[in-house]
Amino acid sequence: MATASTATRVSARRARAAHVPATRYDRRLAEILTHATEVFCKKGYEGASMRDLSRESGMSLAGLYYYFESKERLLYLIQKHTFSTIVQRLKTRLEGVSDAEERVRIFILNHLEYFLANQAAMKVLSHEAEALKNGFASEVAAIKREYYRICVDLLDDLKSERGLQFSTRLAVLSLFGMMNWIYTWHNPRVDADAASIAREMGDIFLRGVVDNKRRGR
């Protein structure tokens, strides 16, 4: 019995000297996660079989189970890592920026940049949001809630700074809709890059929310 609980051991003191040494185990696991993400993206979580994942990653069917104990846990690992990374990146980018509108624009840019740079992972995150059962689901839901909360706070800041009046909930969910829907249509050969799309979507959303005169209440 190699490890009591696979894919749980905390990557053995990673980043000791900045240039990520990382265990052989960790590297192999990351490879598998990457391939699995691609397959889940293409065929969906339910539609992808463990044998599909085996073929794509070049490892035997049984070999996969050395790295995680179930298909569901694999999805969980992908979702948790993806979501954690995007939240962490956002926090770093927001540091030191105080202008409310600028902060919202950073949120949008961060989201879209990561989305387009990791399209497969983000599609799996968006599209398979309900695939996990109770235990795994709640952990991912917690990160999601944190991310949602950050966006709510950004918009509330903007509201109070400019004395605006709109439903924060509806605004946040509309913004997420605009951004997340991108996995259904974005074509790198036709559409602009993340920065351009972020600017245009930011224009639409911010102008839409930052009511300049007209409309009394």
Add this chain to the structure above:
Amino acid sequence: MATASTATRVSARRARAAHVPATRYDRRLAEILTHATEVFCKKGYEGASMRDLSRESGMSLAGLYYYFESKERLLYLIQKHTFSTIVQRLKTRLEGVSDAEERVRIFILNHLEYFLANQAAMKVLSHEAEALKNGFASEVAAIKREYYRICVDLLDDLKSERGLQFSTRLAVLSLFGMMNWIYTWHNPRVDADAASIAREMGDIFLRGVVDNKRRGR
């Protein structure tokens, strides 16, 4: 062999005297489609088994195959009917309205009203957009393209009427994102009704797109 190609016979001269007589066959098929929609909504197309559908609809597993020849065809029937209905409803509502902004608002209201009134069907339509294979997929894609095209035309009209400049493609896809994302969050016990949401989303989107001064180009 009852019928050469099940679920294809054109519902035997329906609507002869307005009050939809409809064959026994047609009524039963519609019932099954309703139950199947619910199951696909809850468990996803791949995640739902024919035995799930059998249980939910109260008909034996084999009995289902009297009404359609495959699980995929069942999904096709649901998607095609749902999409056709929403397009048809939209066309009716747009008749006689000439103001460009009003027409866009009708589009939004029609979409959201149908979405919330037929949440399960619309989720299956949005979420399982890639589940169909070549043959079935292209037919649904054709209706989707028509619907998309209508929205593009509405926005182009608005653009030329007011001399605006924005990417129609991005605007349309952002709008669809805002609206379609609703299946991930709408809670009838918390959120407002379709008309209110349509108004608020319409405000955000239209104000965002109808640039009033500022920003030279």
Add this chain to the structure above:
DNA sequence: AATTAGTTCGAACGATCGTTCGAAATTGCC
């Protein structure tokens, strides 16, 4: 009542699903 057409079902088909297990292969260490 008898005959036909339309509808439903139990039972089974082969295929594929996620997962397990013990043995083989590989690696890191002395």
Add this chain to the structure above:
DNA sequence: GGCAATTTCGAACGATCGTTCGAACTAATT
């Protein structure tokens, strides 16, 4: 080289998948 720990794999498990088939049931027609 030899030994132990780590990593990989072939083969199989029972369960469940979508689908089929012929018999049984019900409804409509004569």
